[in-house]
Amino acid sequence: QIANVLRGKHKPSFTPNSDCGDNVIVINSDKLRVTGKKLTEKVYISHSGYPGGQKQRTLREQMGRDSRKAIEHAVKGMLQGNRLGAEQFRNLYVYAGSEHPHEAQQPKVYELKNL
Numbered sequence: 001q002i003a004n005v006l007r008g009k010h011k012p013s014f015t016p017n018s019d020c021g022d023n024v025i026v027i028n029s030d031k032l033r034v035t036g037k038k039l040t041e042k043v044y045i046s047h048s049g050y051p052g053g054q055k056q057r058t059l060r061e062q063m064g065r066d067s068r069k070a071i072e073h074a075v076k077g078m079l080q081g082n083r084l085g086a087e088q089f090r091n092l093y094v095y096a097g098s099e100h101p102h103e104a105q106q107p108k109v110y111e112l113k114n115l
Contacts, residue, residue, distance in 0.1 A: 001112055002026065002071075003078035006088045019084060023091040025107055030067040030096045034059065044073065068094040 008014050008021035034042075042059040062070050071094050079085035093102065 002075050002092070005110070006075070006079065006091055017084070019087050019091075021088055021091060023093070023105075025100055025102055026071055026092070026094045027098050027100055028096075029071050029094050030063070032063065032067060032070060039063075044070075067096050 002024055004010060005024050006021045008019070011020060013020060039060045040058055044057045044059070044062055045054060046057075047054045057065075059070060072092065075092055076085075076089055079088055093100065
């Protein structure tokens with residue numbers, strides 16, 4: 001749902017080749033819940049570029065370090081892999097707690113549906 005709002009698919013004026021989406025503020029990323037064994041079996045892999053520089057981290061370890069990165073990684077995978085997707089990804093703001101510095105923009109609350 002976050003990726004659809006970033007892309008602008010919820011608007012009647014949606015155009016696939018332009019950035020017509022809204023900015024999205026995600027709060028309470030530290031309270032992320034997942035189903036099944038994803039906490040222990042989902043693995044994030046990164047490579048430093050040097051031989052033997054591949055690192056693996058489970059979702060539980062990632063949530064302990066920085067819970068914002070887990071949501072950012074998931075949403076980035078749902079967006080296009082080109083300049084337009086990178087531009088839309090810049091409109092995503094993720095915060096671990098319930099406080100955010102965007103109160104002056106008067107954001108509207110959009111509840112995610114519980115599945």
